[in-house]
Amino acid sequence: MNLRKKQLSAALLSSMLVASLLVGCDKEEATPSASSTSGEPTSTSIVAASPSPEVRPVITDPASTAVLVNKEYALPDDYSPDDLVYPDVPFLFKEKIEKRMMRKEAAAALEKLFAAAKQDGIYLAGVSAYRSHATQTAVFNRYVEKDGEEKAKTYSAVPGHSEHETGLAIDVSGSDGKFAAEPGFADTPEAEWLAAHATEYGFIIRYPEGKEAITGYTYEAWHLRYVGEEISKEIGEKGITLEEYYGTVPVSSGS
Numbered sequence: 020m021n022l023r024k025k026q027l028s029a030a031l032l033s034s035m036l037v038a039s040l041l042v043g044c045d046k047e048e049a050t051p052s053a054s055s056t057s058g059e060p061t062s063t064s065i066v067a068a069s070p071s072p073e074v075r076p077v078i079t080d081p082a083s084t085a086v087l088v089n090k091e092y093a094l095p096d097d098y099s100p101d102d103l104v105y106p107d108v109p110f111l112f113k114e115k116i117e118k119r120m121m122r123k124e125a126a127a128a129l130e131k132l133f134a135a136a137k138q139d140g141i142y143l144a145g146v147s148a149y150r151s152h153a154t155q156t157a158v159f160n161r162y163v164e165k166d167g168e169e170k171a172k173t174y175s176a177v178p179g180h181s182e183h184e185t186g187l188a189i190d191v192s193g194s195d196g197k198f199a200a201e202p203g204f205a206d207t208p209e210a211e212w213l214a215a216h217a218t219e220y221g222f223i224i225r226y227p228e229g230k231e232a233i234t235g236y237t238y239e240a241w242h243l244r245y246v247g248e249e250i251s252k253e254i255g256e257k258g259i260t261l262e263e264y265y266g267t268v269p270v271s272s273g274s
Contacts, residue, residue, distance in 0.1 A: 125245035218255030
């Protein structure tokens with residue numbers, strides 16, 4: 020009888036130990052949920068949480084295709100691209116002059132863009148691409164004489180602050196030259212095609228409608244800027260500007 024009692028006692032003790040371990044396991048599994056209510060991260064909350072906005076340093080290196088040039092950020096005074104070429108696309112003029120050139124990578128992308136547009140029955144032509152610092156100075160001064168400095172700054176860049184000086188920007192039009200670098204271009208089939216497809220080839224509409232307070236310039240449906248396909252697609256998908264891509268402070272149109 021004593022042996023029988025000892026066996027029963029041992030069995031009872033074993034059962035109590037197992038139950039205690041199970042309760043302990045339940046408490047450990049419940050701990051993350053309890054801690055999450057007190058602000059502590061949990062494995063579940065980390066997976067479900069939205070990623071933090073990416074912080075991007077503004078690229079000011081003029082050699083980069085992602086360089087930001089605007090009213091806040093200027094190019095070096097002596098900057099001149101060292102890889103300018105003539106893209107094999109039609110322009111509104113025949114001469115091989117300065118404003119027909121672009122940087123090599125941008126020129127190759129432009130050729131693909133023009134070819135794709137042609138396949139869709141859209142015939143584009145270049146109006147003005149690269150401008151040297153001296154040329155931009157002359158262009159800006161001409162606009163100042165015409166409209167005054169304050170108004171000129173809403174549609175033309177102060178020398179050193181023009182994307183045309185990077186060799187990565189180009190103004191385009193239809194092959195007939197109608198509405199070349201004019202507001203009316205926005206209502207053309209060419210502008211509609213560019214708005215829908217430019218980002219597929221690494222270009223963005225640099226000064227989009229409704230973003231004047233951010234870019235500092237009036238809407239220009241004809242002004243394309245090469246930034247590379249990765250950046251252009253993100254900008255296109257989000258409907259943002261290059262300033263917003265970098266998270267910079269909006270630019271005043273009058274600055």
